[in-house]
Amino acid sequence: MQRRDLLKATAALAAFTGLSTSSLLLASSRTRGPDSGGSHRFSFEELIADARRQAGRPWHSGSETLPPTLAGMQPQAFNVIHYDRQRSLWHGSGSGLDVEFFHVGMGFRQPVRMYRIDPGSGIASDVHFDPRLFNYGDSGVDVSQLHGDYGFAGFRIYKQPDPGHHDIVAFLGASYFRAVDDTGQYGLSARGLAIDTFGPQPEEFPDFTAFWFEQPAPGSRRMVVYARLDSPSATGAYRFAIDCQDHQVVMDIQAHVNARKDIAQIGICPMTSMYSCGTDERSRCDTFHPQIHDSDRLSIWSGNGEWICRPLSNPPHIQFNSFQDTNPKGFGLVQTDHRFDSYQDTVDRYDRRPSLWATPTTEWGEGSINLMEMPTTGETLDNVVAFWTPKQPLRAGESRDFGYRLNWSALPPVAPGLAQVRSTRSGLGDFTEGWAPGEHYPAAWARRFAIDFVGGPLAAMPATAAIEPVISASTGRIRDPQVLALPDEVHGFRVLFDWYPDDAGTAPVDMRCFIRAGGNHATLSETWLYQYFPPPADQRRHA
Structure with missing residues (x-):
């Protein structure tokens, strides 16, 4: 499974319109358990208990065999299917948020069951699939082949009234979900759980197999959604309190995870x-x-208070890095640069992509924030994954609870009082700035790095301030470190240095840098961590 396939489908489906309260959506009133379908009395406590019971039973794939008209669909046809906006879950109720559902088909073959919770009785009623809920347009779907309840592929949330006709939250495929800020532009994704993301065994993608919806109060833009998670290795019960604010979406998540079998690597908040x-x-x-x-970076606010900036990379081969920590204060994948000129992209609008920041709301204890980066030749494949892994593996029969808050916004809701990394640049080294490298510099090959630190205490410091860079590398030698003042309007300083290899090896080099005051050695910036991949010796050209 390619993560980007799920995300591209989500983005295309975000153009869907409409759903509503109708007899097509509701199940019979017979009271049953949450696994048997029909209507049932719902509570989060019972969902948690049910997920624990399920962990003691063998896993069975819920993937269904779809009729040929759905199974053989191409993405272009699949994206033509639109939901009937007049049949939204709470159409006409005055709720500030509403819900629509995604059609099954193509690669989305896991039927996801949907339930609407009655606010008075606490009874959850089935939301049934019915072809009359959708407008198929020129998708080519043969509706006569659609018999029975196929469930749905996922759902989306949008504000009411909805003048922009775009969703702000979408859950679609496996346990993937996304949200947008006020730009309306989707970007990165989150997942309910990651299993064996990096290791000798294939990665496992748990599924959200059912959702329960609490109706928002009239005019409210806050709603609660519950989810059941299932996979060969784990089960889970989740509660999402989703607050769709003007400039960001905030999700408070309670995750209760149970192991069916020993899990070599579990990823929380992926x-x-x-x-x-x-x-x-x-x-x-x-x-x-x-x-x-x-x-553009992984940002970490570690348990000991240190702020770390780890610029992302497109490595020549898969790289996995682990940052040990105890009770981290937060971490996220951040898009810091929101200037159109930095991308010159009028189609995908990378300048509008949101950042995602996670704040633990329970103690996570010892573990690590892990980062996996994979090579990609373009923008159609997601190649970066970050998550928390507890120090103690999850063994068969064990359960763990995790609480965390997700902020989907242009920038994280917290920032260090220190200077932050604005950009990282690199190029050929071993020459004097202002002179072109070439025949006058034949002796050595080196790589030059420029790190711009801005803001924080630097904003009030003169260009002549005494600032010291503290630089280290896992291999090779650091030479000619310099600190240069940036223009006044930037309010910062640039650190320049050259890295020289000790040998012809191509193993990644871990670099570290921060700046401090020249007198009292007070730390002035967050810590820059970087991984550089030296080219083979025959590609180390001097010009």
Whole structure:
């Protein structure tokens, strides 16, 4: 499974219109358990207990065999299907938010069951699939082949009234979900759970198999959604309190995870994004766009208070990095640059992509924030994954609870009081700035790095301030470090240095840099962490 396939489908389906309260949506009033269909009395406590019981039973795939008219669909035809806007879940109720559902088909073959919770009785009623809920247009779907209740592929949330006709939250495929800020532009995704993302065994993609919806109060833009998660290795019960604010979407999540079997690597609060190229390695950006990425860095606010900036990369081969921590204060995949000139993209609008920030609301204990980066040749594949892994693996029969808040917004809701990394650039080194490298510099090959730190205490410091860079590298040698004042309007300083290799190896080099005051050595910036991939010796040219 390619993550980007799910996201592209979500983006296309975001153009869907309409749903509503009608007899087509509601099940019979017979009271049954949540696994048997029909109507049932719902509580989150019972969902948690049910997920634990399910973890003690063998897993069975819920993927269904679709009729040929759906199974053989191409994306272009699939995206033509539109929901009837007059049949939204709470149409005409005065709720500030409403819900529509995505059609099954193509690669979306896991039937997701939907339930509407009656606010008075607490009874959850089935939301049934029916072809009359959809407008098929010229999709070519043979409606005569659609018999029975296929369920849905997912759902989307939008504001009421909805003058922009675009959704702000979408759950679609496996346990993927996304939200947007006031730009209306989707970007990176989150997931309910990640299993074996990096390792010798294939990655496992758990599914959200059912959702329960609480109706928002009249005019309210806050709603609660419950979800059941299932996979060969785990089950789960989730509660999403979704607050659709003017400039961001905030989700408070309670996750209760149970292991069916030993899980080698579990990922809590996983985030998935795309990084093709940015300011650092221009040779990988063979396009007229200056940059292409949904996110440009992993930011970490560690448990000990340190702020870390780890610029993302498009590596030559899969890379996995682990940042050990205890009770982190937060982390996220961040899009810091929202200037159109940085991307020159009028179609995908990377300048409008939101950032995603996670704040633990319970103690997570010891573990690590993990980052996996995969090579990509363009912008159609998500190649970045970040998540939290507890130090103690989850064993068969065990359960764990995690609480966290997700902020989908242009920038994270918190920031260090220190200077932050504005950009990272690199190029040929071992020459004096202002002179062209070439025949006068034949002795050595080196890579030059420029890190711009801006804001925080630097905003009030003069260009002549005494600032020291603290730089280290896992291999090779750091030479000629310099600190240069940036123009007044930028309010910052640039650190320049050259890295020289010790050998012809191509193993990644881990670099670290921050700046401090020259007198009292007070820390002035967050910590820049970077992974550089030296080229083979025969590609180390001097000009």
